[in-house]
Amino acid sequence: MLRLSKLTDYATVLLAYMAKTNSHLHTAVELSEATTIHVPTVSKVLKVLSKAGLVYATRGSKGGYQLAQGPEQITVASIIGALEGPVAITECSSQTHDCEQASACEIKGNWGVVNRAIINVLESITLADMMVSQQQYSSEEIQVSWQGLSR
Amino acid sequence: MLRLSKLTDYATVLLAYMAKTNSHLHTAVELSEATTIHVPTVSKVLKVLSKAGLVYATRGSKGGYQLAQGPEQITVASIIGALEGPVAITECSSQTHDCEQASACEIKGNWGVVNRAIINVLESITLADMMVSQQQYSSEEIQVSWQGLSR
DNA sequence: TCGATATAGGACTAAATTAGTACTGTATAA
DNA sequence: TTATACAGTACTAATTTAGTCCTATATCGA
Numbered sequence: 001m002l003r004l005s006k007l008t009d010y011a012t013v014l015l016a017y018m019a020k021t022n023s024h025l026h027t028a029v030e031l032s033e034a035t036t037i038h039v040p041t042v043s044k045v046l047k048v049l050s051k052a053g054l055v056y057a058t059r060g061s062k063g064g065y066q067l068a069q070g071p072e073q074i075t076v077a078s079i080i081g082a083l084e085g086p087v088a089i090t091e092c093s094s095q096t097h098d099c100e101q102a103s104a105c106e107i108k109g110n111w112g113v114v115n116r117a118i119i120n121v122l123e124s125i126t127l128a129d130m131m132v133s134q135q136q137y138s139s140e141e142i143q144v145s146w147q148g149l150s151r
Numbered sequence: 152m153l154r155l156s157k158l159t160d161y162a163t164v165l166l167a168y169m170a171k172t173n174s175h176l177h178t179a180v181e182l183s184e185a186t187t188i189h190v191p192t193v194s195k196v197l198k199v200l201s202k203a204g205l206v207y208a209t210r211g212s213k214g215g216y217q218l219a220q221g222p223e224q225i226t227v228a229s230i231i232g233a234l235e236g237p238v239a240i241t242e243c244s245s246q247t248h249d250c251e252q253a254s255a256c257e258i259k260g261n262w263g264v265v266n267r268a269i270i271n272v273l274e275s276i277t278l279a280d281m282m283v284s285q286q287q288y289s290s291e292e293i294q295v296s297w298q299g300l301s302r
Numbered sequence: 303t304c305g306a307t308a309t310a311g312g313a314c315t316a317a318a319t320t321a322g323t324a325c326t327g328t329a330t331a332a
Numbered sequence: 333t334t335a336t337a338c339a340g341t342a343c344t345a346a347t348t349t350a351g352t353c354c355t356a357t358a359t360c361g362a
Contacts, residue, residue: 002231002238004153009241040323047339060330061336076265080153087153090160110281114227121268130261191352198310211359212307
């Protein structure tokens, strides 16, 4: 597993649609029709994205949403961050948490390495990358080198 | 977020303890005392790890658990896989799922790229890596290059 | 062979999280 | 001033996760 929430998934679908049809402001209703996601849910997601600064919102008649940045500037990390908060794969990884098992835990802090490696991946992939093709990539094309443990 | 379950976290703590004290079989009770994780939970986790082949279990009096492989051979991906199933950050990423939004979804399949990049990271880090030090690593030490979208 | 020890497997309950919806408030254009 | 559209918040239902318990099976040693 290691799963993202559905709302995060919806967010990428909505952002991708906006990126493709960049010519005008998109209302929640239009986005719902284009993506088949129910209006209240579209609305919920976009409120969050707006607060996070990923989209601009214009109120009132003739209002709607538009991307605040180009698809090349919007990273997967920023989308996840907007909807789920900072990536923290365990409670240990979260900065604001005091671990109950402190003294017994030998791993303490080392999830941080894994966490940071994942954040790096997520920051290196943008909305534009996710839109380029429906093709499957072979795993040789994804190179990850992790050098955090050399000391 | 993007969070692992607590059981996965417990698993790493238990495996790390076994790796450190490799000289004998460890009963669930001993592991519980060493880690402060309650016995039923220790037991639950180890059953799963045993089924996945990460530890050997010996029943009966004088029985207990031991690592099935060296800490260098046990990857973070295999630990997560044992407790949570294969890494699949969205339903789209899971191979057995048919997406309801199929026709409307432009992202379809492209979460797969992100997913595979994360799997690569998790497969590159071992239990041994997680044990070497309590130090914090700077993020420069973790290099990720992702080349999946060059075509 | 019997009893003590220890894991295997499954079922069940409670807690926490996530998803989805609804309602009230505010801004804007015509 | 009216219709349109987003903002903020609260609430309920559904799902997932955590934790516990019970019964079965295997092994050792007296």
